[in-house]
Amino acid sequence: xxxxxxxxxxxxxxxxxxxxxxxxxxxxxxxxxxxxxxxxxxxxxxxxxxxxxxxxxxxxxxxxxxxxxxxxxxxxxxxxxxxxxxxxxxxxxxxxxxxxxxxxxxxxxxxxxxxxxxxxxxxxxxxxxxxxxxxxxxxxxxxxxxxxxxxxxxxxxxxxxxxxxxxxxxxxxxxxxxxxxxxxxxxxxxxxxxxxxxxxxxxxxxxxxxxxxxxxxxxxxxxxxxxxxxxxxxxxxxxxxxxxxxxxxxxxxxxxxxxxxxxxxxxxxxxxxxxxxxxxxxxxxxxxxxxxxxxxxxxxxxxxxxxxxxxxxxxxxxxxxxxxxxxxxxxxxxxxxxxxxxxxxxxxxxxxxxxxxxxxxxxxxxxxxxxxxxxxxxxxxxxxxxxxxxxxxxxxxxxxxxxxxxxxxxxxxxxxxxxxxxxxxxxxxxxxxxxxxxxxxxxxx
Ligand SMILES: Nc1nc2c(ncn2[C@@H]2O[C@H](COP(=O)(O)OP(=O)(O)O)[C@@H](O)[C@H]2O)c(=O)[nH]1
Ligand SMILES: [Mg+2]
Numbered sequence: 001x002x003x004x005x006x007x008x009x010x011x012x013x014x015x016x017x018x019x020x021x022x023x024x025x026x027x028x029x030x031x032x033x034x035x036x037x038x039x040x041x042x043x044x045x046x047x048x049x050x051x052x053x054x055x056x057x058x059x060x061x062x063x064x065x066x067x068x069x070x071x072x073x074x075x076x077x078x079x080x081x082x083x084x085x086x087x088x089x090x091x092x093x094x095x096x097x098x099x100x101x102x103x104x105x106x107x108x109x110x111x112x113x114x115x116x117x118x119x120x121x122x123x124x125x126x127x128x129x130x131x132x133x134x135x136x137x138x139x140x141x142x143x144x145x146x147x148x149x150x151x152x153x154x155x156x157x158x159x160x161x162x163x164x165x166x167x168x169x170x171x172x173x174x175x176x177x178x179x180x181x182x183x184x185x186x187x188x189x190x191x192x193x194x195x196x197x198x199x200x201x202x203x204x205x206x207x208x209x210x211x212x213x214x215x216x217x218x219x220x221x222x223x224x225x226x227x228x229x230x231x232x233x234x235x236x237x238x239x240x241x242x243x244x245x246x247x248x249x250x251x252x253x254x255x256x257x258x259x260x261x262x263x264x265x266x267x268x269x270x271x272x273x274x275x276x277x278x279x280x281x282x283x284x285x286x287x288x289x290x291x292x293x294x295x296x297x298x299x300x301x302x303x304x305x306x307x308x309x310x311x312x313x314x315x316x317x318x319x320x321x322x323x324x325x326x327x328x329x330x331x332x333x334x335x336x337x338x339x340x341x342x343x344x345x346x347x348x349x350x351x352x353x354x355x356x357x358x359x360x361x362x363x364x365x366x367x368x369x370x371x372x373x374x375x376x377x378x379x380x381x382x383x384x385x386x387x388x389x390x391x392x393x394x395x396x397x398x399x400x401x402x403x404x405x406x407x408x409x410x411x412x413x414x415x416x417x418x419x420x421x422x423x424x425x426x427x428x429x430x431x432x433x434x435x436x437x438x439x440x441x442x443x444x445x
Pocket of ligand 2: 235236237248249250256257277278279
């Protein structure tokens with residue numbers, strides 16, 4: 001299923017036009033293919049930027065130039081994937097990039113699947129699973145803190161911490177096994193007191209890693225904030241103002257927004273998924289009614305509900321249960337009436353929006369003191385919990401049983417703890433897990 005035998009090619013830069021576009025080719029044929037595609041002809045000096053012209057063969061076999069390129073050859077194993085890699089940096093024109101990819105395919109490469117470059121880096125031992133997961137988190141990051149946490153993980157901080165715990169476990173198990181294997185000597189390779197102390201130390205390390213998980217998940221996953229209220233109060237306008245673009249349709253006609261519109265933004269350093277909803281009112285229009293049902297649904301799952309009222313109108317607000325932040329919109333209008341505990345804003349002029357951002361961050365936000373969290377991912381958190389439970393069980397086995405008997409029980413628990421840690425790093429893994437992790441990638445990564 002995960003073959004690394006063939007040579008893969010993809011555009012590594014995002015879709016669309018830009019100054020530069022990069023094509024990545026990885027696999028045994030990478031250098032040969034690029035030599036055939038370029039005027040330089042190769043062999044390319046390793047890790048040396050070479051200016052060349054990329055061409056393709058037309059129907060008659062004569063060469064047609066496509067674009068100038070900078071070619072860089074990274075011989076195995078010192079490349080992103082650990083295989084031979086060539087990067088071609090051309091002008092960022094979709095036509096040019098696609099023509100070159102097609103020429104590479106004609107020359108023997110295969111189109112890469114999403115995440116396949118990073119998957120190969122993992123399979124070739126260049127990075128472990130948390131580092132692969134960090135690549136996608138870094139690319140997806142919306143806030144600087146999210147990017148910093150992902151980069152820390154990419155640099156191998158989590159890998160190193162897990163590795164230290166794992167080697168302590170390994171050492172302990174080796175000595176316990178020796179005690180179990182040579183019972184007749186009546187000698188404990190680990191004294192019960194020392195074993196107890198080691199278990200306490202390991203548990204403490206797991207705990208402290210786990211303690212950063214709450215904050216870490218908040219930074220990585222962010223929060224969902226739904227904008228809810230009656231029709232025409234300015235929900236979509238407020239949504240657009242917070243997003244900074246005209247993402248949602250704004251009209252003077254009530255009932256315009258029918259489906260949920262979402263956008264992820266950075267609000268005071270926090271990743272916030274904003275949801276614009278349909279105005280909550282009784283309606284006979286089936287589409288609008290479905291929109292209203294979805295509005296209530298969004299409000300139910302939201303971490304915070306911004307309940308918007310029109311400050312120039314005496315209409316009441318819909319009854320919504322959950323964590324609510326009340327906002328009175330249209331403060332720029334002469335007829336606006338402010339109310340206590342209702343934040344006055346104008347989506348039109350932007351007045352009060354900074355206060356609204358701060359209020360959102362305060363209600364769902366971060367505790368500033370925590371430095372870079374090491375655990376940001378629920379998969380890691382759950383496995384860490386599993387490891388900790390196994391260590392605690394080992395601790396109990398030690399306390400209740402006695403002598404050689406307890407050593408065997410302790411060993412079984414430690415084995416379980418190690419298995420959980422190895423699942424975090426990906427040393428122990430299944431195709432399903434890899435599929436799940438790499439499904440989040442897009443092509444070219
Ligand atoms: N004066 C003023 N008009 C606003 C403001 N916010 C929205 N509107 C107007 O109110 C109408 C309804 O806005 P919209 O965002 O579509 O409301 P929604 O139905 O709650 O999504 C539109 O005509 C907007 O231009 C505001 O802060 N000030
Ligand atoms: Mg709307």
